[in-house]
Amino acid sequence: MTAPAIAISGLRKAFGSHTVIDRLDLTVAPGEIFALLGPNGAGKTTTINILTTLVRPDAGSARVGGFDVLTQPADVKRRISLTGQAAAVDDGLSATENLMMFARLAGMDRDAARRRSTELITHFGLADAATRRVRTFSGGMRRRLDLALSFVVTPEVLFLDEPTTGLDTRSRRELWEIIRSLAGAGTTVFLTTQYLEEADQLADRVAVLHDGRIAALGTAAELKARVRGDSVDLHDEHGELLRSIPTDGSVAGVRRALDQLDEQDARGVVSIRRPSLDDVFLAFTEPGAVTTGAAALDPAKEIA
Ligand SMILES: Nc1ncnc2c1ncn2[C@@H]1O[C@H](COP(=O)(O)OP(=O)(O)O)[C@@H](O)[C@H]1O
Ligand SMILES: [Mg+2]
Numbered sequence: 001m002t003a004p005a006i007a008i009s010g011l012r013k014a015f016g017s018h019t020v021i022d023r024l025d026l027t028v029a030p031g032e033i034f035a036l037l038g039p040n041g042a043g044k045t046t047t048i049n050i051l052t053t054l055v056r057p058d059a060g061s062a063r064v065g066g067f068d069v070l071t072q073p074a075d076v077k078r079r080i081s082l083t084g085q086a087a088a089v090d091d092g093l094s095a096t097e098n099l100m101m102f103a104r105l106a107g108m109d110r111d112a113a114r115r116r117s118t119e120l121i122t123h124f125g126l127a128d129a130a131t132r133r134v135r136t137f138s139g140g141m142r143r144r145l146d147l148a149l150s151f152v153v154t155p156e157v158l159f160l161d162e163p164t165t166g167l168d169t170r171s172r173r174e175l176w177e178i179i180r181s182l183a184g185a186g187t188t189v190f191l192t193t194q195y196l197e198e199a200d201q202l203a204d205r206v207a208v209l210h211d212g213r214i215a216a217l218g219t220a221a222e223l224k225a226r227v228r229g230d231s232v233d234l235h236d237e238h239g240e241l242l243r244s245i246p247t248d249g250s251v252a253g254v255r256r257a258l259d260q261l262d263e264q265d266a267r268g269v270v271s272i273r274r275p276s277l278d279d280v281f282l283a284f285t286e287p288g289a290v291t292t293g294a295a296a297l298d299p300a301k302e303i304a
Helices: 044-051 073-078 095-105 110-123 139-150 169-186 198-204 220-225 252-261 278-284 298-301
Strands: 006-015 018-028 035-036 059-064 080-082 157-161 188-193 205-210 211-218 231-235 240-244 267-274
Touching: 006 044, 018 044, 018 211, 018 267, 035 044, 035 169, 044 059, 044 157, 044 188, 073 080, 080 169, 095 110, 095 139, 110 139, 139 157, 139 169, 157 169, 169 188, 169 198, 188 198, 198 220, 205 220, 205 278, 211 220, 220 278, 231 252
Parallel strands: 035 188, 035 205, 080 157, 157 188
Antiparallel strands: 006 018, 006 059, 205 211, 231 240, 231 267
C-alpha cells in the first residue's frame, strides 16, 4: 500500500475559547481529488493553513507527502503548492512577467518558463491582458493570475482554498478541467468549497465539515444518495409548499413531474429544487444541530 498523500489524526485548533477544528481525522490517497465542503466559518481555511504549515495545530498530527507539518515543515513546503499567494504578485509587472518570474524561481530554464507561462495565460483566460501591468487588473483577473501562479510547477499536493469563488461560470468550468488533468497526471488535489455542485463535479471523495469535525465522508454520489434529490415544487401565492414531486432533474423527468400536476394545481407557482449545501447539512447533522439559516432558507424541509 502506498503512503497517503495527506494523513490527519486527532487534529485540534482553537482561537481563544473558540474551537474551530476538533479531533479531525482524515486520509487522502495519492492522486485523489478531495473536497472539504462547508459553509463560511466552518474551518476550511484553518485546515488548509495547518496542512500547509502556516498555522500550528494545538493537538494531533498532520502529514503531507509523508512529512510531518510540525517537525518537517520545509519538506512539506517543497511538495505542495497553495493558492492565495496574491501577495506575491508584483503589481508593476505584467501577468506574463509574474508567471515567468515564478517559473524561473522554481528552477525552470528560460524556454520552459516561457512555455509554461504562455500555457497558463491561455488556460486562465488572460491572453488579452498578458502584457498589461497587473496594477490595472480587475479582481477577477487577479484571482485567475493567482490561480495560474499556483500551477506553475506541478506539485505533489495542490491545495486550493475555494478556488472558484468569484469566477464566472466559464472560468469555473475551465478551472475544473485543469484540476482534473493535474489529478490525472498524479497530483493530489485538496480543495475547499461551499458548493455542493463543485464537490460533485470534481471530487473523488467529499468530506462535510461541521462543528470542526467530519460529519459525513464519501463519494459525492454516496452523499447525494442520502440527501433528498431534485424535486419539482409547487408553492401557493404565500410561498406555502403545496406539492413536491421527486425527479431526476432531466427534461423528461421534469416533464413527467409536471404531468402529475392537475387543474387544481394551476394557481400554484412551479420551481425546480436542487439539493443545496443546506440539505447536505440537514441530512448529515443531528436534528437541531444546524442552528442557522438552513430551516429558514428551505421551505420544503417540513415535508422531506
Ligand atoms: N487567526 C484567527 N484568529 C481568530 N479567529 C480565527 C482566526 N482564523 C480563523 N478564525 C475563526 O475560525 C473560524 C473558522 O475560520 P476559517 O477556517 O477561515 O473558516 P472557513 O474557511 O471555512 O470559512 C471562524 O469563526 C473564524 O472567525
Ligand atoms: Mg476560508
